[in-house]
Amino acid sequence: MNEDPVAAPPTGVTLVGDIGGTNARFALWRDERPQAVQVLACADYARPEQAVLDYLQRTGVPVSAVSAVCLACAGPVGAADFRFTNNHWTINRQAFCAELGLRHLLLVNDFTTMAWAASRLGPEHLVQVRPGIAQPDRARLIIGPGTGLGVGALLPLEAGRWAVLPCEGGHVDLPVTSERDFLLWQALRERHGHVSAERVLCGSGLQTLYELSCALDGTPPRATRAEDVGALALAGDAQADAVLEHFFHWLARVAGNAVLTLGALGGVYVTGGIVPRFLERFQRSGFAEAFAARGKTSGAYLAEVPVWVMTAEHPGLYGAGIALEQALARHA
Template sequence: MTKLSLVGDIGGTNSRFGLVAEGAMAVTRIEKLKNDDYASLEDVAAAYLRSQSISDLEAAAIDVAGPVTGEEFPLTNRDWIVSRTKLKAALHCQRLVILNDFEALALSLPHLGRDDLVQIGGTEPAKPSVKLVLGPGTGLGMAALAPLPRGGWLALPGELGHVNLPVVTREEFDLREAMTAPGTVFESEFAVTGGGLHLIYITLARLAGRAPLLTTPEAILQAALAGTDADAVKTLDHFIIWLGRLAGDAAMMMQAHGGVYLAGGIAPSIVSELRKGPFRRVFEEKGRLDLNSVPLYVIVDDYPAFKGCAAALQHI
């Protein structure tokens, strides 16, 4: 009987798991568990395996939201300490690989099909070229995927969310100043994330002398898309422009002619605005360097990181 391998996508709020057969990319028996119900990554992974009546694994590939360093390391948005030794013991697996969440997303890119993507301009390159994946959610993550000389790909995790927010106009400078706490450097993920949507919104309302009516990023997005709240509409405008500018900066620095892919929960929900608004124009506005041909994609697959984890399993 073919042994199964585990794939896991561990966020701050939820953990998602699935199973793959040896050498396969298809992920089955997907389940989402709330992290608040468990004391550790070992506990939530073991709970999933019990629910699937799995007691023995061939291998496991787990991606986590945060830097993956050393034998033990903390998650960025969860008070869990990840231990390679404890996790491998809890999973009863022969082989284990732990990935950064955007590293897993980068590894998924060659395995995404047409139905998994919405393209926003640009053209596909004639030969394998550097690709980037980035995306706003709880944080603002990024990773590059570089083609290897003898075939295959190398994923390179990055930290786009911690660069300075790229402001250009006088209005943007004033807004960033109003959002900045004294003595701090304003990082991009303070604005281009779910929490950033809320911060932009309440700051715009305060500057206009109004009390903010909406209290969550989800409500702000819904009102912006429906056009029912002027501050929400302006919030989304700033968000899209900054996202486009950051994506263009990253593409320019890495010469990502293979494309820039937007991941996470926010980008798919605003595809219509990204396609019709200034997003593509702002992405391309880089002075002497030409980004006109670089394709932009929004990933609409529900579980792209699982594809990256499945790909990683084939190399451990």
């Protein structure tokens, strides 16, 4: 898929990427925004270098023109080789830079880039789904179910600057707050052992939740993929709709817990590949109520926390560009 193709400058091209478990999105970063966006399937390439080279060939940019790359990667980023959590790729920094002739390579957690995007996205890229009052001097939470469950935080600094706190909050224990939760949790534990939030709050988790719910209710399943569950729910299928509602409730509980942990009274930004796809249904769901429906103290703490859904088409690329700007400025 091509968007907004641009003529490449002769030197100093910066490239940004947002790599998840299923797709790799690439763009040229120019004029403070991603341009010439393309989405490539990770399964089509043995190595990420091959995907980058194919992207450059498709956009007509010579490899020699690229001076800096920032890749948003789904998984924890450290000093060692990066191994993606939900696909087969590995990035060795030295080998990657050598093959592409790079001077600068920045690897950041994919939800780090979502947090950077939240620092600049305007109201045209946000839909408010829970009213409240954002406290400007407090942290913001970014959370989003997609291939996995991503969680990150944006921390305010002096003079309007921000710092991003990467984390692996998708792997916290799944909260159990009702009898129905407990029955589903038991079935999940029998299937997987440890039951993390990500076991439910992702694409494959939605399908799993549907299968287990059908089994509990004695209802023959009609869907074999997460997208089919969503389609059935939107078409009025009562079982699928109840599962989608439960999915949104569990997301509310996990998000609320994360706000309590981080003190994220600056608000919550929901992103990822699932919620924006079902935005109208999400707005009608019990998410806003479930978010703060808890004990006297914690419920009051969460009562005024606003929640938005990020509707920018490629927020990960946008955030990767901002992260790259910040890194290059520090080395200037």
